[in-house]
Amino acid sequence: MDNQESRLKSFHSAGRGYWADVSDADWNDWRWQMKHRITKVEQLERLLPTLTPEERAGAILAGESKLSMAITPYFFSLIDAGDELCPIRRQVIPRLEETTTARWEMSDPCGEDSHSPVPGLVHRYPDRVLFLVTDRCAAYCRYCTRSRLVSNASGYDFHPEYDRQIAYIESHPEVRDVLLSGGDPLLLSDEKLENLLSRLRAIPHVEFLRIGTRIPIFLPQRITPELCAMLKQFHPLFISVHTNHPRELTTEVRDALGRLADSGIPLGNQSVLLRHVNDDPETMKALVQKLLMCRVRPYYLYQCDLIQGSAHLRASVKRGLEIMEALRGHTTGYAVPQYVIDAPGGGGKVPINPEYLLKSGPDKVVIRNYEGRRFVYPDAGGEEAEWLEPVGRHGLPKRVVYGD
Numbered sequence: 001m002d003n004q005e006s007r008l009k010s011f012h013s014a015g016r017g018y019w020a021d022v023s024d025a026d027w028n029d030w031r032w033q034m035k036h037r038i039t040k041v042e043q044l045e046r047l048l049p050t051l052t053p054e055e056r057a058g059a060i061l062a063g064e065s066k067l068s069m070a071i072t073p074y075f076f077s078l079i080d081a082g083d084e085l086c087p088i089r090r091q092v093i094p095r096l097e098e099t100t101t102a103r104w105e106m107s108d109p110c111g112e113d114s115h116s117p118v119p120g121l122v123h124r125y126p127d128r129v130l131f132l133v134t135d136r137c138a139a140y141c142r143y144c145t146r147s148r149l150v151s152n153a154s155g156y157d158f159h160p161e162y163d164r165q166i167a168y169i170e171s172h173p174e175v176r177d178v179l180l181s182g183g184d185p186l187l188l189s190d191e192k193l194e195n196l197l198s199r200l201r202a203i204p205h206v207e208f209l210r211i212g213t214r215i216p217i218f219l220p221q222r223i224t225p226e227l228c229a230m231l232k233q234f235h236p237l238f239i240s241v242h243t244n245h246p247r248e249l250t251t252e253v254r255d256a257l258g259r260l261a262d263s264g265i266p267l268g269n270q271s272v273l274l275r276h277v278n279d280d281p282e283t284m285k286a287l288v289q290k291l292l293m294c295r296v297r298p299y300y301l302y303q304c305d306l307i308q309g310s311a312h313l314r315a316s317v318k319r320g321l322e323i324m325e326a327l328r329g330h331t332t333g334y335a336v337p338q339y340v341i342d343a344p345g346g347g348g349k350v351p352i353n354p355e356y357l358l359k360s361g362p363d364k365v366v367i368r369n370y371e372g373r374r375f376v377y378p379d380a381g382g383e384e385a386e387w388l389e390p391v392g393r394h395g396l397p398k399r400v401v402y403g404d
């Protein structure tokens with residue numbers, strides 16, 4: 001392991017940064033963290049002496065725009081104040097560029113609203129639904145694909161159409177998988193979340209539950225033993241977290257993820273490919289390997305959605321493919337996520353892969369491996385496959401006639 005790699009993969013505590021005087025009890029209390037979030041430009045100016053004019057302007061405008069600013073003190077402590085391109089900083093501190101909108105950028109880039117049979121529910125795939133639980137998150141990612149809905153748009157806990165959401169699932173027996181997202185479902189109190197999970201579990205055709213959340217990363221203090229004990233009643237329950245850079249995987253996060261894994265919850269990760277955050281093979285490889293060390297299986301790598309004002313954070317598809325090429329075969333298969341583009345306008349997730357199939361004929365395919373070496377695979381049913389059939393050790397016929 002070279003130095004850079006071991007530095008990226010070593011676990012550190014976020015520390016206390018500017019909050020050295022806060023008691024352990026307060027710091028480790030998720031409600032204290034939520035109450036003390038950084039939401040105003042004056043706080044940023046005080047806490048981040050290297051705040052740039054673009055960031056200052058961005059933070060002022062965030063108050064008036066769709067997506068407000070909020071950063072937990074814990075996550076803020078991960079920012080490297082000396083580095084303008086700090087990958088943590090770029091994800092959560094607004095920038096002036098957010099106000100620039102390209103022609104092809106949208107407020108609902110995945111066309112979720114057009115696939116919404118009742119408010120707060122997206123039914124795009126045949127057997128599963130996306131259930132938008134709340135409109136709040138612990139912190140706001142500047143590239144949020146649901147910025148039209150989140151950051152306390154209306155400040156509700158449960159979606160106001162909660163009963164209609166449940167009724168829709170009850171009356172659609174094809175829905176066997178419910179994905180809770182939002183907003184962040186883990187911001188709900190244990191009691192409210194338990195109520196929701198119980199109502200979903202009471203529906204006989206709902207086989208599988210999962211939660212999409214960035215709380216373990218933004219607010220690991222929320223992953224209490226009580227929360228874990230409550231969640232484990234609802235198996236099979238999976239959780240997908242959202243991590244983009246190996247520095248987000250602190251000792252605090254590793255412990256929180258460990259508590260979830262110990263509760264029998266299989267963990268996946270969804271990353272977004274972001275310019276100057278994780279758009280290079282070294283960072284991404286360190287991230288996916290470090291995730292496995294936290295018992296999290298990398299699930300999806302998303303091409304950044306065409307959300308308004310995100311051009312400065314988007315990396316190219318070509319870059320994404322180079323990164324995938326650098327992962328597959330070069331590291332543990334479990335560490336390799338599926339790279340996808342959520343098709344603009346509502347086509348759903350489309351897998352994007354480097355090309356390993358070089359030629360495909362009626363009787364054979366030509367493939368290459370991760371090192372670029374070529375191989376011919378005589379395909380089943382073709383001429384070549386027939387005469388390549390091994391001569392049987394026990395006098396089996398040299399030619400096998402298929403179908404006999």
Ligand SMILES: *Cc1c(COP(=O)(O)O)cnc(C)c1O
Nearest residue numbers: 122123124125128129130179349
């Ligand atoms: C991503 C997504 C899902 C879940 O997709 P999987 O590939 O099963 O993880 C379901 N509904 C919507 C609308 C989604 O965007």
